[in-house]
Amino acid sequence: MLWDTQFTLEDASGKTLHLKLLNYITQGIQSGRLNAGRKLPGSRSLAKQLGINRKTVQQVYEELEVQGWLESKLRQGTFVSHVLPEHHLLESDKKLISPLKTTKSSSKLTETLYENAIVLSDYLSIKNDGIPDARLIPYELLARTYRRVCISLSRHSKLGYGDPRGAIELRCSVQKMLTSERFMNCSEQEICIVRGSQMGIYLASRILNPQEGAIVMEESCYLPAQAAFEASGFKVLKCQLDEQGLNITHLRHILSNNDVAGVFVTPHHQYPTTVCLPMHRRLALLELSKLYNFAVIEDDYDHEFHYDTNPIPPLASLHNSENVVHIGSMSKVFAPGLRLGYVVADQHFIKRAAQEIVLIDRQGNTITEHVLSDLMESGEVKRHIRKVRQQYKERRNHAAKEFQRIFGDQISFILPTGGLAIWVDISKLSKGGNLANFDNDDSTLNVFFNKTQKEPSHIRFGFGSLNEYEITQSIDKIFQTLSDVEP
16 A cells, blocks of 8 residues: 655745645655655645645646646646656756746735636636626627627728727717716826726836835725735835725824825725715815825726715715826626726826836727727616616625524624625624634635734625525525634
């Protein structure tokens, strides 16, 4: 009987589980512990042994096979190669097989976000922190519109290179929507089409100057935005949150003690706490932006889904909004896979954004941009929003009712006025206990959004992509998990 090869990542080098396992296996082969021809554990059993995701193991095995360290044999498994990539090489040549000295290092946060994205990409049920339900997409309408637009663009020879700011047709459609429904006074020359809000955030990080100061973000925030600003050389300062959102008093303290180039906010439904920033704080923020001359990056990622009252107008529509960079997305209207968003700012900022786009993308997706413009002009987008908004409101109400029914007074939450998630206080149940193994596809612990907070006290529960039966099942699972927490 053969002894199983044991693995441990406790002392392995690397910032992520992917790198730790990659380095551990490589070093094991180099040291002789994993000798040529040795069979490695299957991906499923190794993932179970290490307590990590199986997809991570599969990716490491595939990467090492490409590099020549491992070889797979059909129906037999994965083995250490008999001929290793570094054998028979001169010392001077061995340096050529490592790319580490030729590339800039990424931040730990960027590596973590990348690993999460790779793992989630192959899941049927991805981590849900408030994503829309792709089952509600009007597929037949989209298919018909794509076909009609493709034929029209082809006949009129409009499938070549275009404006890096986006198709003028879509920019005009977005301008009409922003003017009529969000009270924003802007022209199509002040709009740039991007591939979702994350690209708009990244462009803002590239255009603003880190030499002029730091970026202020909410203490619990959208981490991909933080990673983008840090990658562009910005120091990120965190501003406190309270029951009304961004704490303006603390922001004044930050401004009086630091040079600040910009403040990134999610005022409509604060991410992740869902709080709507009240009007008096919005006006105070804009006054401070004029006084201290910093940009306000407004991420208005789900403006369409506000249920109980008319939504508060965005920052970009208010007095003293000259420094606002407004970023919106159509991904929440349909699905994240439809990569379309927009940036609204002064013409100089939009010109700089278009210059950056020329370098990385040249232009967006011409066909999809014309399809969306067609749907907006025909009123189909507005009809779809009206329909799904009602469905999401019903799901929000059902989730609230089920949390109260299943948990009683053990949890608490404020019913969100909009959005696709609920921020739930679980501190009575968590009691500072260890929730490292908390695993629910529809919930994210608050410690994920705030790296300085160690003890879990809240979860962000995404109800948007679940029907009522699925909501009940998921909340039931959360209850069973939290009931087993040991202080």
